[in-house]
Amino acid sequence: MALSFELTKSEKGEFYFKLLNADGGTLVRSEGYNAKASATNGIESVRKNSTEDGRYELKTASDGREFFNLKASNGQVIGTSPMFKDAAARDAAIADVKKGAGGAKLNDKS
Numbered sequence: 001m002a003l004s005f006e007l008t009k010s011e012k013g014e015f016y017f018k019l020l021n022a023d024g025g026t027l028v029r030s031e032g033y034n035a036k037a038s039a040t041n042g043i044e045s046v047r048k049n050s051t052e053d054g055r056y057e058l059k060t061a062s063d064g065r066e067f068f069n070l071k072a073s074n075g076q077v078i079g080t081s082p083m084f085k086d087a088a089a090r091d092a093a094i095a096d097v098k099k100g101a102g103g104a105k106l107n108d109k110s
Contacts, residue, residue, distance in 0.1 A: 003027070003100035005043050007036075009110040015039035019046060019079065019101055027093050028070055028079035028101075036110060043106065045078045046070060050101035056094055058087075066090040070097070 007017045014032035017039050021027055028046065033039040049055040049072055057069040057077075065083040068090055072078050084090040 003096065003104040005046075005104050005106045007039060007043070007106060007108045007110050009036075015110055017043050017046075019097065019104060021096055026082050027097050028081055030079055031077070039110075042078050045072050046097075047102050047104070049073065049078065050097050058090070068094060 002022050004020050005017050006020055007015065009015050010032065012032075014034065015036050015038070016032055017030045018026050019028040030039065030042050033042065049070060055071050055073075057071055059067050059069065061067060061083060065085065066087050066089070067081045067083050069077045069081075070079040081090065081093055084093065
């Protein structure tokens with residue numbers, strides 16, 4: 001299963017990245033960055049922190065759907081998952097991120 005990062009630029013000029021699974025589904029998305037270099041640093045932070053269990057913050061939305069935040073060593077959120085129907089789907093996405101983020105290629109669409 002090959003994961004990939006997609007880097008894009010919004011109409012407002014902000015840079016965003018997503019970590020995509022082999023089917024093109026989003027596993028993690030970033031906040032908006034003012035500079036491309038900052039977004040690139042965010043991608044490197046995902047690669048570096050994705051293998052550590054303690055970097056995943058498991059969350060439940062008010063409607064009961066599950067999601068997670070991936071955090072850097074300083075506690076800052078570097079990526080947020082989409083909503084999942086249950087904890088099993090969320091946990092499967094985390095397993096995919098742990099296995100594949102480190103070697104994911106960058107597709108720069110900015």
